[in-house]
Amino acid sequence: MSEYQYYEFLALDRPLNATEKAYVESLSSRVELTSTQAKFVYNYGDFRGNSQEMLEKCFDVMLYMASWGSRQLMFRFPKSLINADVFEPYYLPDRIIVSSTKNFVILNINIHDEEMSHWIDSGEGYLSDMVSLRNDLLQGDLRSFYLAWLKAAPIYFDPEEEDYIEPPVPANLNNLPNSLLVLIDFLELEQDLIVGAAKASEFQKEEEESLEDLIPKLSEREKNDFLVQLIKGESHVGMQLTNRLREFAGKREVRINNNTPRRTLSELLKLAEGEINQRRKKEQEALRQAKIQKLEALAKKKDKVWEQIFELITLKQSKPYNQAVAHLVDLRDLAEYQGKLEEFQTSIKQMQIDYSSRPGLISRLQKARLLAK
Structure with a gap:
């Protein structure tokens, strides 16, 4: 099988300056670089730089995929915008990792699965369709992290040796936007496992929030601070203001119901097996009905x-x-x-x-x- 590696980095909060672009160009002659994106493709050889270090210095999102079954997705967040503690239940050593630098929190989903070893035509298009996941995580939507755990856990754990409890189940796993469907495709996550896991997921209606009425609750100092940040063109001022107002409304909590019973990994795998059997029965019945229709038409x-x-x-x-x-x-x-x-x-x-x-x-x-x- 031919070798294929694809790296893509995106700068979302601000474009790269001249120094940062020069640093990225120094890492590889194969880079396709703009002020907001860097792409590297390798059919032989390898990337000389450190992808996490490059993300920390210059970019906000990074994607990597290789034909031997490696998939990686990393997000960089300003520390002021995110509470890294909410991700702790989803940690898996070497697979799902959260680390901190002086100014940032780095979320790293890094999965290797031999069953994903196959020819890849191109990695392009995946990241642009998943980039909204970063904003979703900032707003407390942990579905992407749960789905990553669902992919990584059966690879990392052996239920026959020791069973493991799943992390908190996010709401609305039965109603996934396109960005999460693309993530599922990127990770090659089994649909039957998702359906089984989603049985414990609550439905939460997305309510339109009227936060404008809460602005008077801000102190004069806070209002002035937000205005100064806006004038300076600082990133995520809107997100910071929204989070602050949601605190007044009591709506900044992560969309997780911690009262939902948690299942073991072996129970989740059995649920997936049940879904597979049900799906096969439905497929067989559909084939049977189609054959009957064909035969009845032939009889005439x-x-x-x-x-x-x-x-x-x-x-x-x-x-x-x-x-x-x-x-x-x-x-x-x-x-x-x-x-x-x-x-x-x-x-x-x-x-x-x-x-x-x-x-x-x-x-x-x-x-x-x-x-x-």
């Missing part, structure tokens, strides 16, 4: 199909023989469905006698298991 034109079969046989050619045998297979299925298989077999025996001098036809009937042994 059975005599005409028999006429077509004999017309095709008289042509004494390979392709018409194949078409005739395909029609006969359909008629056999119809005979089984109608309880007239013995009548059909009598017709086939007569055909074997009438066309015994046609080895091409007889061999095709044998291959289709239409002739009695």
Whole structure:
């Protein structure tokens, strides 16, 4: 399998300055660089820099994927905007990590799964579709972190040796926006596992908040501080103000119901297995119903199909023989469905006698298991 690695970095809060761009360019001659984005593609060799260090210095989001089954997604947040403690239940050593620098909190989802080892045409497009997850996390939506845990936990833990309790289950796992669907695709997370896990997820209606009426609760000093930050063009002033007003409204809590019973990993895997079985039963029933519809439609034109079969046989050619045998297979299925298989077999025996001098036809009937042994 050919090697493929893809790195992409995005600057969201502010564009890169000249010094930062020079630093990024010094790391690789293969970089595709703008003031807000850097991309690296490797079919051989490797990235010389440290991706987390590069994120800390210059960017806000980073994505990495490799054809040998590695997937990584990192977010950088200003410390003033986020409480890193809410992520602690989702930590998994070497898989889901939260670290801090002087000014930032770094969330690092880093998963390697051998089952994701396959050819990748391109990693482009994933990050642009998932970039809104950063803002969702800032607003207390932890669904992306839970889904990452759901992917990583069965790889990291062995339920047969020791069972593990899932982290708090976020609300609205049954109602996922496109950004989370793209994350699921990026991580190649099994849909049946998500459906099973979502059984414990509450539905919470997204309420439109009228925070303007709470502005008078801000002190004069706070109002002035926000205005000064706005004039200076500082990032996330709106988010900081919204969070402050939500505190007055008592709505800054993370959207988690801590009273929901927590399940073990083995219980989640059993739920997924149950979902797989149910889905297969539904698929089999759908196929059965489709076959019945096809057979009932065939029953209405059975005599005409028999006429077509004999017309095709008289042509004494390979392709018409194949078409005739395909029609006969359909008629056999119809005979089984109608309880007239013995009548059909009598017709086939007569055909074997009438066309015994046609080895091409007889061999095709044998291959289709239409002739009695």
